[in-house]
Amino acid sequence: MMSTAAVALAAAAASTATTASAQSVSLVPPMTQNTANPLSAILSPAYAGMGIEPTSLYPFTGTTERNNLTYTLLTNLQKYTGVPPHIRVGGNAGDTMLYNASSSGYTIHQNAYPSGSGQPNPSDLLYFGPSYFEAMDNFPEGTPITYGLNLAYQGSGWLDGIVAQANASLNGVQNVNIVGFEIGNEPDLYGQNQFRTDGSWTPTAYGNQWQQAAVAIYNNVLKAKNIGTNFFEPAATATTATSRGQPFRIANLVSTGVAAENGIYIAGWNQHDYFYYLGVSSYQLTSDHLLDLSATSSQFKEWRDQSQDAYNTGKPYYLREMGSVGPTGIQGISDTFANTLWTFHFFLYAATVQVASVQIHMTAESYASPWQPTASNSDGSQPHVRSSYYAFAAIDQIIGATCNVRVAQYSLNNIPSGYTNRLASYNTYTDGNLQTLIAINTQPAPSGSSMGTVTFTYTLPAWSGKTVYLSQLTAAGSDATQNTTWNGMSYEASGTGTMTQAGDQPQQVTVGQDGLLSVRVRDSQAVVVNLGSQIGTQNNQINTANCQKLASSTSEGNDVTVSGTVQAGSAGSSAPTFSSQPTGYNPFRNSVALNARPELVLVTLVAAGLGSLLVAFS
Template sequence: MLRSLCPSGLLLSFATQSLAQSISLSIAPKATDTSVSDALDPSFAGFGIEPSNLFTFTGDETPNNFSIQLMQNLADYSGKPPHIRLGGNAQDYLIYDETYKKVAWKPNAASSAQGTYAADSIIVGPGYFEAVERFPKDTPVTVGLNMAYSGADYLERISTMAQAAVDNLNNVKLYSFEIGNEPDLWLKNLFRTAPWDGKVYTQEFLARADAIYQRVLKPAGLPANFFEAQATASTIGTTFEINMLIDDGMLDEVNGNKYVSAWNQHDYFYFFEVTPKPITLDDLMDLDQTNTQFLYWEKQTAIGLKTGLPFVLREMCSIGPIGYHGISDTHGASLWTLNFFLYAASLGISSVQMHMTVDSNASAWQPQVWYGNPQHVRPQYYAHAAIAQIIGNGNGTTQIASVKASGSGDYKGRIRAYASYAQGVLRSLVLINSKMANSSESKGSFTFNLDLGSDYQDRDVFISYLTADGAESLDTTTFNAMKYSDTDGLASRANEDPAPIRTSSTGAISIPVRDSEAVVANIEWLLGSTEVINGDGSKFKGNKASAAIRISTGASTIVWTTATLTIVAGFFLTA
């Protein structure tokens, strides 16, 4: 929740637009002087993984060490592994069978349930959770449960799956259950027939939550409020809005228990066959369009926070369902991703999971050979690395505020600024120039003239760049002078760190940001060069020191040693 949530979600003391190529901003030196987010959990920027794609990302009988390393990188940057939502359409196809021991899924030859894709069409067993256990230690995991299945044994089925999660997840941390995926679409996909609306959904949700609590959670000493409600594709024009669900009894006590732990929403900036206008990379990089598309969710977020419950985006991405080559897998998309994380944080959204599938160009990495293309890290991953380092820079105290910074002319919709606070005081500025400029073009720049105040006079400021040859680049993105290997996910130095710049005797500083680039301007030290306290209490020296990275992979432990510690993370899903 925000300490104060302005309608526009903005931080600002003063701003003036001069020319199209520059802006002057006065930045609040303390978090108490402006509207800021609550301290971000280090797992804030996470991933969603489609259950049917889980074994592609983490491996089947053989662990996928490439994906595991990318995840571990991000954990080392932020101090905690990214939050994973194990869910999507396929969660409502899964049936758990204890006797099926393979680390894989198989079709259910006896499938008989309703649905365009039957609600009992996939069988998984203990190997499903063995694959989940390969994520870094203490990875928070939201497990999607099958609500679509409605046979006579539906309570037994869903409780069995929940029990298996409780029993088998020990290395990672079972964080919550999501009951059903996008129930607002269930008339269309034939999971339900009329009458079906938010009221009926609420009744079915609470009945399942009650059964799981009584049969599974309570005996295990786990709380009743372990369930994330809503999980809709959209609520616009439906009966699934938060206020409507509350009126239908979603937060009422059932047998003395309240079950809802968070409001869980799904969204995409653009979705094929849903959004009518064709999309271009230039559209994605016009950040005003993101605000326009997300305006409804700003309102829903504020409504949800007023209930005292967190609001999370467990399924989000630039383009759904599987991205678009040349748009969602470009450097321009990494700028969009970094901006979205910061924008969401400034609204009070407490967790964002970017959806990944093995066949999606919008996934942060491709975990294996697919369509003849080898495994590789995509530019989006670098945005995850950036936000993880920004969060880790505050060791659990990082707060984000949006600075009202806009461009005009060619820069209209392309300029964004955010302030990051650690222990309540200004720590860094994130400055984004998303004006599209391709590799072959000469590039201009936009200058941010910043007044940090007298508390920040004569201070060194270190610049970390999220950059590439151009907006359309597929493989030249770097962040903080680091590049991530397409072979093993480890980081190496791509270039030398730039020399710091210095504020004036009044705390003023001017920072030019090239077109199709973002910078993190950190005060007093280079981002990623200080110790980050991990969830297990271990310390890492950001991405600049040597370290041994230990990754638990079920029965074995793999140890990599690298002269440049970095961070990466990734998953995938299928919509």
């Protein structure tokens, strides 16, 4: 066992680069969540998920044979949290695809004579058949899926078509769980995409069509399957920050048909964002800018306000399409360790501003995808794991399977010279008590360069004399595209996505009797300190009571120690609400619930080596 003084040496020794300088920052984290602020709600085990562009489904899932790389990588994460990551199948292509029950085979066909509105891609450009949903069953058992339906098409029989698509999706899967629908993708852009006449397309018009579709799907599909009304996630907007998107803010949508019957059709609010978007953002992105933490906070302000307005309606807020660079990433940024650090930090940051679930968007030809599912047509690369996958492994091992973990951000006030906007500190609380310390250093540091370090010195009186374990998220540098490690593990070395031990193993350390703990974090690195055990080794067993309580509840209560902290909405005051008082929310409910009656929810949690644990409650 190592002494407190040895912590700095252990962390520094893990780096193969030369240490250029060492500076320090002091922290006194709250020992309980009562004074932690900002504080997340209890995190869903499926919090960190992925989104798949609908035309990229087959490369990721496989067809008659599953894609084993995808399956292995998702199963790895399932072993850490008890459930597979939440997958969203949706995107721009979804509003150009029509379901055709007579279409056979694992092929997305191009319509020879499209007549639907939309330019350059009409709303009936493509069509597909039942095999599309069969392919979804290649995901690990119990995978929760939000599925996007085509609202853009308004030709003859459009309403019957969207009902048929919804019904076929639920009937077509046996192994996975479709837990929610998006009705349309990014309706704020329908005028721009010429899906609708721009002058007549308003939030009111959208709300009316959305309500018409939701009611029809419930009456003709969900009701017969004993599925409740709240199965839909509006509005899947691209952005509410622009003049075109602002009318689609939550504060406005609650006065439209979306909020029909006091919001009974809404499972949660669904919006999209990217830190940077090719062809839209007005500057040239660099890794240096990506790793400037203030840039993320500034860019996300609108979405932070939207999440707070969602909270005021008593509904969760989902970020179902997200990423550092859309739509397909930038080589040399998206495929590097810089993006891994950004993604890891964003998962933590988003939780503290009341985002209930984050889906990082993937396409089959994207440097931003955490893995390359099939041979790439663009650069010829073979299937492989990208560095950003390690961010998912890290956040999932931190969350675990216990259904009682919250994240809090700790504000650093004594940033050392040269590290402004490069350091971040988060803590997690289990059953209300401090469990994990997370130190992040995003100072850009290319491989082989002279790298600095920052010592995070914690004052932890309640931890004096106790054992902690240090786990690193690290690579040779911020520009590294290979050989990332997390918690002493590699997912690349096997060539199959299977976890193998690699690199420096977690360090066991005793906190000083004075309650001081010093942790050195190299530039372009993150270190996670866990009390009592190596992170991921004790919190990966499902806590049935906690998960049952979380899954059955539609509200966790009103006080900040239960629901998380929240601030004023985008307009400077509370958004209109569905009830007289916001009731908090349950981020877990839609991530694990099977198709079930509201009065009887069945939750299947699949734990590695334990088979399926079926929890029934009323």
